[in-house]
Amino acid sequence: MCSRDWRNEKITQDRVCHILKTQLYYMADNENQNAYETLQLKWVFPIESTDGMIQAFKNVIFLLDYVQKNKCSKYTIDKIIENEIHPITSGIRDEYDFFIAGAIMTLCSTVDDFSNEKELMELVQEIIGKFICLLEEAWKLFASDSKEGNESDNTQRVNSIIEQDVDIANIEEGMFLPKGYKELCALLHETPLKSGSNSYKAQLKRWARYFKMEKGRGRSLVILDIYDEPLPADDGRKKGNRNIYLKYIETILLKYIYYRQV
Numbered sequence: 001m002c003s004r005d006w007r008n009e010k011i012t013q014d015r016v017c018h019i020l021k022t023q024l025y026y027m028a029d030n031e032n033q034n035a036y037e038t039l040q041l042k043w044v045f046p047i048e049s050t051d052g053m054i055q056a057f058k059n060v061i062f063l064l065d066y067v068q069k070n071k072c073s074k075y076t077i078d079k080i081i082e083n084e085i086h087p088i089t090s091g092i093r094d095e096y097d098f099f100i101a102g103a104i105m106t107l108c109s110t111v112d113d114f115s116n117e118k119e120l121m122e123l124v125q126e127i128i129g130k131f132i133c134l135l136e137e138a139w140k141l142f143a144s145d146s147k148e149g150n151e152s153d154n155t156q157r158v159n160s161i162i163e164q165d166v167d168i169a170n171i172e173e174g175m176f177l178p179k180g181y182k183e184l185c186a187l188l189h190e191t192p193l194k195s196g197s198n199s200y201k202a203q204l205k206r207w208a209r210y211f212k213m214e215k216g217r218g219r220s221l222v223i224l225d226i227y228d229e230p231l232p233a234d235d236g237r238k239k240g241n242r243n244i245y246l247k248y249i250e251t252i253l254l255k256y257i258y259y260r261q262v
Contacts, residue, residue, distance in 0.1 A: 015101035016089040020060065021081050023108040027064075029071035036079040039066065047092045053100070056088075057124045060104055064114035103127050133199060137191050165230070166190075166210040171223050180219030 041062070044055040063085075067077060089097060106127050107120065114120060170187040177183045185192045188207070193200040207213075209232075212225040 014086065014090050015097050016092075016104065017081050017086050019101045019104050019108075020063070020085060021077060023064065023104070024067045024072070024077045024081075025074055027068050027071075028074045028077055030073060032071050032073040032076070034070070034072070034076065036076045039063070039080065039084055041084050043088055047088065048096050053096075054121075056100060057103070057121065058117065060100075060107075061114060061117050061120045061124075064108070065117075068114055099131070103131065106131075166207055168210050168226055171211065171226065173223055173226055175223040176216070177221045177223070178219070180215075180221045184213075184221055 039062075041059045042055065043059065044052045046052050047056055063080065066072070067080075072080075089100075092100075103124060107124060110123065110127075111120065167189050171184070177187075181195075182192050190203065193203055209230045210227060211223055212227075214222045214224050216222050
């Protein structure tokens, strides 16, 4: 798996090419002298359409597998990007460029074998689903901030969320919350989710790393303990759970949405 810290990468215009080239370079064989041959990738236009996006990800997976299997040189990779990727991705809208690049970044940070297209497309579907969910929640957060706060408040909130998954500044041990879950969401600056949904269960599991609570009568909750350090997150990738990539997406989304507003 690529050990590169993607969060420190400088993401420039035409992010798809930038991220893809970076990952392909990681797999490159500088001693390979094979000449560049046109791959003749097929695209569906417009790229921003559903079919266009699906085909774009299939092409990305094909290219990752191709370079990995053939141990292409950096020269060959440059030619592929220049002739077969850049002419397509340079014309798509900025938000789609960001969206596709973020999914590629997450995909490459999650797996190290690109030979199984079906499995990887399923992973892409899962990544996009989480991506959209986080985007919606982040947008609600900043829409609320724009009404009630100012730019410095927004900056402080963004930094707080990026550095810490759960903002526990407004809760304390022994606190009684008569309104329960919704009241706790307000204190943690999070959006209430549908009870029993997978997102709701994941939210409670994430909170459990930072504090312990107990259900009281009716809707009420009691904060029993707040941990000095968050409990470690389970990394279940070996068991098929790839939720470890959520941190990458959340960080990218929060930074991106904030800087598009200011």
